[in-house]
Amino acid sequence: MRRAVFAVLLAAAAVLWIFSPVGGYVFCALLGAAIISAAENFIVSYRCLVSIEKTILHKGEAPVLVFSGNKRLRGEVCVENRVTGDIQRINADILKNRELVLPEQEHCGTLLIRFFTFRRYDLLGLTSRTVVCYAEGEPVTVMPDTESSALSELLEDSFGEQEPDGAAEYRPGDQLRHVNFKLTHRFGKIYITRYVPEKGGELWLYVEYGHGENSEKAAEDMCALMTALSAKGISFGAAFMMDEIQLYPNADRDEMIMELMRYPLHHEQDSSRLAEFLGKIPEDAQVIAFTPEKTAQDDRVTIITYN
Structure with missing residues (x-):
């Protein structure tokens, strides 16, 4: 539209020039302004x-x-x-107000923000050029709501001193009741599985790809578990399945939450690498695994599933 208006003005000035020198001045002024504006747009980085x-x-x-x-x-x-794989595309038109407010985020996870086909226009809006937009510093991370986690409610009961031994196992329709039973509070200590002696081995939390639409649930449940363990002073290790399994002995809760928010839980995987991970830790270690696998062949492993 601006180009059309400018072309009309330029043509009118050219016609006026035929009848009056004033038209020539106007024509030259318009043409000069266009050249200067376009040149400045291309000179700037x-x-x-x-x-x-x-x-x-x-x-x-x-x-x-x-x-x-x-x-x-x-x-x-x-x-x-990064956690759920959800993608939002926003058409941006940046004017005098240089801010762009993105949609409200309803899911936890680190946001990968990319810029496509951006063009910058000169002050008159007549010419444009491709620009490369880039952001520096830390990425945007939407923190998990651990209090709303289904596992969080179960952990409160299993860590409570007044909970009758194993009572939470019998909640009808509770998909995580088996896990809750294995985290039951007994004799002032936390049992990770019912088969572990009071002085069992170290605890590991293991997570891998393949959770699909349950990715956010898995992320928030794991964050809730890390928060509960840290609050009780229980040390734990964390392991993330990547090209190589990344091990974090004596993991820091805050660091692991940020690491988990960058972890693509939604990615598909050919097969579980839980067995490979078990070969990397001590034989007396206990594992809580966030994996699409339904069952474990090892009594040391508690699997949290969502289907």
Whole structure:
């Protein structure tokens, strides 16, 4: 539209020039302004820094991006949740207000934000050029709501001193009751499985790909478990299945939560590597596994499933 309007004005000035020198002045002024505006747009760097207002969010909050510069930008922003794999695409039109408010985030996880087909327009809006938008610093992370986790409620009961031994096992319709039973409070100590002696081996939390639509549940349940263990002073190790299984002995809860928020739980996998992991830890270690596998052939393993 701006180009069409400018073309009409330029043509009118050219016609006026035939009848009056004033038209020539107007024509030259318009043409000069267009040349200067276009040249300035192409001289300025093609890179555009994008700042992130807040990098740590909670569910229901919206990330805010701030674009540098003062010229109009148009393009597409792609937001991918690393945990769930959900993708949002937003058409951006950045004017004088350099902020872009992204949609509210309803799922926990680190957000991978990418910028596609961005173009920058000169001050008159006549010419445009491709620009590369980039963000520096920490990525946006939507923190898990551990209190709403289904496992969190069970952990409160199993860590409670007034809970009758094993009573939570009998809650009808509770998919995680078996796990809750294995975390029952006994004699002032936490039993990870009913077969473990009071002085059992170290505890490991293991997580791998393949959770699909249950990815957020698995992430929040694991975060709830790490929070509960840390609150009780129980040390644990953490293991993440990647190209190589990453082991974190004596894991720090906060570091592991941030690591988990970057972990693609939704990814498909050909087969479980739980058996490979068990070969890397002591024989007396106990494992709580967040894996799509339904059963474990090893009594040391407690599997949390969602189907």
